[in-house]
Amino acid sequence: MATEYGHGYGGWGGSEVAEERRHRLPAGLRAPFEARTWREFTYILLGFPLGILMFTYAITMVSTGVGLLVTFLGVPVLAAALAGSRGIGALERARARGLLGVEVATPEPLRTKRSGAVEWMGAVLRSSTSWRHLLYTVVQFPWAVFSFVVAVHLMVFGWGLLTYPLWFWAFPMWAGQDGLLLYGGESHQVYLDNPFEITVTALVGLLITMASPWIVRALTMVDRLMVVGLLGPSRLATRVVELESDRGVVVDTAAADLRRIERDLHDGAQARLVALAMDLGLAKEKLAEDPQAAARMVDEAHGEVKTALQELRDLARGIHPAVLTDRGLDAALSAVASRCTVPVRVEVDLPAARPAPAIEGIAYFTVSELLQNVSKHSGATRAMVDVWKVDDRLMLQVADNGAGGADPSAGSGLAGLAERLDAVDGVLVVDSPVAGPTRITAELPWRRA
Structure with a gap:
């Protein structure tokens, strides 16, 4: 998900200052009128x-x-x-x-x-x-x-x-x-x-x-x-409405993820494997009459196989990375940070007991999306990822020294990320004044595996 930085909070503070200037009288003298x-x-x-x-x-x-x-x-x-x-x-x-x-x-x-x-x-x-x-x-x-x-x-x-x-x-x-x-x-x-x-x-x-x-x-x-x-x-009715809305968000998100996976398979690995099959068929036909040409075609097909395997690995990592399942959030987030174009410092302070896999997955993808935003739109020179536990909540914070101005109400990717967190009773808080720095905090329930 991409977030446009550099707009959103520009005139917010000015309106409050103007409001204060209009009220020159103290509140006690102004209230009766x-x-x-x-x-x-x-x-x-x-x-x-x-x-x-x-x-x-x-x-x-x-x-x-x-x-x-x-x-x-x-x-x-x-x-x-x-x-x-x-x-x-x-x-x-x-x-x-x-x-x-x-x-x-x-x-x-x-x-x-x-x-x-x-x-x-x-x-x-x-x-x-x-x-x-x-x-x-x-x-x-x-x-x-x-x-x-x-x-x-x-x-x-x-x-x-x-x-x-x-x-x-x-x-x-x-x-x-x-x-x-x-x-x-x-x-x-x-x-x-x-x-x-x-x-x-x-x-x-x-x-x-x-x-x-x-x-x-x-x-x-x-x-x-x-x-x-x-x-x-009533509170019960309000909670039922929230759960129905969250269920709709989860269903829509799952459907969007399935469409993305289908598109990536169809346009990426599948198309490459079809081309690979055709190349191997041509190489088979040329094997008897022109072995050198057939060898070149097999060599090219070998390179295509490596590319298709890499695409499949990337796709599998996008679904659920193996390092997250095997080694937990610390190692998985370090791997994400290493692929970011901006130097990222990662600090993870979590107990030995891990949260539920669904919570770990949402935490991983939240940090991944935020670091993608840092790479593409922030103009930052450094970033920081902090992960810790407070009571029964998993806390994530991604900060950078970029241009700021991130606004989740502007219909950006942050809004979708907030909806995904809300579906599991999570919260996304954005602190991104114009000219930076940006500090985005996510809070998730800590649910035992």
């Missing part, structure tokens, strides 16, 4: 009336369904309650996405073996996703009430006290009192009416206003957790 704060506050405001509706719907439908379970009508009522909760969940995911910026994947759909109302009701009642959605409609309401009360009081009091110097004059003009009543009894009242008290009131309002966005953010963090935990796909 940010759109994010008001979107989160809007989310809390909408959560209160929606919570009332969701809670009422859930309690009414469930209590009705449970009460009717003595008859057959209770089952469809409960199924309708769960189905409605799934619809509410879709609405809440959209609200969280629009106001909180939370991207929650749609949970797995209902799976029915046959069509029909009875089959559908059974699928709804068996689905853990449906019950998690119903739980959300119940637990969201008390939290929505608490969040609404806290957020509204903070916002109203904060902004009200902060702007008090702008509207305190309304009290003596329209309310018939000196200012905002701080304390009032039968014989004594305290009003905020002199310049000092007005200033202190505004400062208190400023403190509340500056603290409000962070408290609102903390409140909506709980909402984020509830939406992700109760309205998103």
